[in-house]
Amino acid sequence: MAFHHLLVVDDEESMRHVLLLLLEQRGYAVRAVGSAEEALQELESRPYDVVITDVRMPRMSGIELVQRGRAASPETSFLVMSAYGSEELAIEALKAGAFDYVSKPFKPDELAIKLRMAEERERFRSQVQRLKAELHEEKGLDAIIGHSVATNDLARQIRRIAPVKTTVLITGESGTGKELVARALHELSPRSNQPFVGVNCGAIPETLMESELFGHVKGAFTDAGRNRKGLFAEADGGTLFLDEIAELSPQMQVKLLRVLQEEEIRPVGESRSQKIDVRVVAATMKDLQRAVADGSFREDLYYRLNVVNLDLPPLRARTDDIPPLVRHFLGKYNARLRREPPVRRISDEAMALLRSYPWPGNVRELENAIERALVLAEGEELGPEAFDRLRSAEARSSLAKGGRAVLLDDSELSIKQAVRRIEEELIRRALEHTGGNRTRAAQVLEISHRALLYKLKEFRIR
Structure with a gap:
């Protein structure tokens, strides 16, 4: 991961000014405050990647700021600096939770190296978490099993598309392996050592979707007790897989389109945007062209997502x-x-x-x-x-x-029409099996409740 937002805390105005110039020249977005109390207010109002704090300040020391700041913003890293350098002070800072310590006066390159080391530390930590999660998962094309013409053709397309940072739309019925294909695209790309983050858009309540994708700052809404990174920030440098993209509400479709166009996100409650580098792979089992035609899916977002389409054939x-x-x-x-x-x-x-x-x-x-x-x-x-x-x-x-299936007419040659007939029959059976309980029927069918309601309306099933 790369650090973007830094907070400088020092009671000396001249030192704040020097650090602002130094860090902004290196591409960081920097804010400076003169006390630990102001720093805590900043941490509670917006997310920061790193806090660079002096040790000796009036009222509250930098060591105490580290302790309280980590409780308020666990995802923030702290770098402590002091003109009164000593081994004991360095040990105290590390015990408090700082990732490193630098003595004043310091050379500009020394501070830059410390920040790069912190970035590498965070990147390594993220990779370890990802590797633990994927330890028993199959990756890349090894997970796509088969030797049919369709599967071999799919593998060739994945190899061709994977190295390029372009959005991909994966379509196909439930159970055809859309997430496996998304992971293969990630593993064969230059982003393979960065996070792969997946989310089912139909499994998250509409009221929480914006916070889930973009994050939020403390106090942005009733239950926002602390700053939280969104999935886009977690996937920074890597790949974000948006499964069941058709389930996004019209409002979230607008926000997603903006992110894809601008390549920046704004956490809920935050006044500033932050740049992100994420490859987006989306998937759906719905006919998005039909959704565009009936007005339930934005046409501009459809074309932004459907730069390359991988249509997975049914088994x-x-x-x-x-x-x-x-x-x-x-x-x-x-x-x-x-x-x-x-x-x-x-x-x-x-x-x-x-x-x-x-x-x-x-x-x-x-x-x-x-x-x-x-x-x-x-x-x-x-x-x-x-x-x-x-x-x-x-x-x-x-x-x-x-x-051949009795659901098919002898003259039936359209795969789309055949699939519609089978979908309708399976939905009727699931509802019959669950006594009309739509929530349980959706679970049996392995689709979201919203997707089932859409299908009921589409097939006019009461």
């Missing part, structure tokens, strides 16, 4: 990927479930069943089916009986002669 359109996916999930859940003996094979009959099933839930549903089969399996081979749910009367009613 039923790439059945050649099913065998390698099955092998992958067998290995994954043999290890995770500690199967003894492990399931080593899947019979030809079972594989034929898996290849003929339409998989409305796509790869996510296939993974779920394999995990369930391994939990219940007794031997080392999975037969068709291991997939009893797929063979149930309900599943058979949606399978047709020769592996």
Whole structure:
């Protein structure tokens, strides 16, 4: 991460002036105050990356400022300086929570080096947190499994697009692997050693979305007890993945468009903007062109997001990927479930069943089916009986002669129309299964509640 906003605290006006000139020449946005009390007020009103404070000041010392400042703004780093340098004072400053100590008078380059070291320290800390979170996650193209023509073509597009900082819109049905593709774009880009931050826009209440994306300052609203970084700031230097982008409210669409155009954010309650360097990758399972046509999605934002479009085909359109996916999930859940003996094979009959099933839930549903089969399996081979749910009367009613769906008319050749028919049928089944409970139906369907309400209106289901 790079530091942008610095606060200088010194009771000597001449020192404040010198530091302002020195730091502004190096590209920092700097504010200077003459007391620790003023500094605390600043920390409570807006976010700062670093506070550079003198030790000896009237009423409240720099050491006390560090202690109280870190409590008020945990994400701020503190650098202590003093003309009364001593080893004991340096140790006291570090114990209070300062990241470093510099003695007055100091050379300009010395202060610049200290700040760069602090930036590297924060970058390293962020990387450690990211690596811990991703330790057991698959990354890059290794996570995109399959050898169908469609999957190979997708991999080629990802390799071509990844190195360029351009916005990408990933489209496709639920369960097709949109986040895996977003992560692959990040891992194959020059930003791979910086954060990958993801958020589902349909999972956050509209009232909290602005604060979640852009952050807020203390007191910006009732529950804002302290300064908080937003997801854009967390992803600075890296990639921000906005899943289910169609769920954004019209007001948030306007704010997101401005961020994409200006490459700067303004936390809620803050009067100044800050520059950010973030690659945005968005995803949706909705038809955004239709949303633009009906006025629920801004046309200018659509074109800003859709610089490059990656449309992920459903699993039923790439059945050649099913065998390698099955092998992958067998290995994954043999290890995770500690199967003894492990399931080593899947019979030809079972594989034929898996290849003929339409998989409305796509790869996510296939993974779920394999995990369930391994939990219940007794031997080392999975037969068709291991997939009893797929063979149930309900599943058979949606399978047709020769592996085609009865939901499709014999003259039906439009994939979009076929998908609409299947979506409508699944929604009706989910509502029937949950006794009309829309919240539970959305959970069963693995879509947001807002997305379900949109679909109910679209299909005129009461």
